[in-house]
Amino acid sequence: MRVTEITTGRRFAVAFDDGEDFFASLQDFCHSTGLRAGHIPTLIGGFSSVRLVGTCGPLTDPERPLWDEIEVKNLEVLGGGTLAWDAANNRIAPHIHVSAGLKADSADGRTSHLLGGTVQFITELVIEEWVAPAVTRLPNPNLFDVPLLTFGEES
Secondary structure, three states, X not given: OOOOOOEEEEEEEEEEEOOOEHHHHHHHHHHHHOOOOEEEXXXXXXXXXXXXXXXXXXXXXOOOOOXXXXXXXXXXXXXXXXXXXXXXXXXXXXXXXXXXXEOOOOOEEEEEEEEEEEEXXXXXXXXXXXXXXXXXXEXXXXXXXXXXXXXXXXX
């Protein structure tokens, strides 16, 4: 377990509009506000399409992380996540999970790690800034290079 006390800063209400690329807009928001770490306690909205971690085939090794993705269209989502600083690329490194209902399929659901998406109508989120300590996401070579939340390290 890794644990630290977090000092919070600003809190934002953000609305992304129809047609916006979710992650590009999130990066723009973080850049324009100078936000380097935080969390998204609530994310709700519609997406015309999303890319989620998933596969339609059998897992070759259930103990390893899955890097495959699926695309899902026309859905409503509820989610949350964390934002950490990626010093190597000088940008925010989001880790967001969503539960999504497929509108055209009796709201049948999907839940997974969000890799990308295009907003349909509106997506609203709350972002709370973490100002101390430094929070980064570093790949762990002993854990299949899964990027783990790290406290107090810039690189």
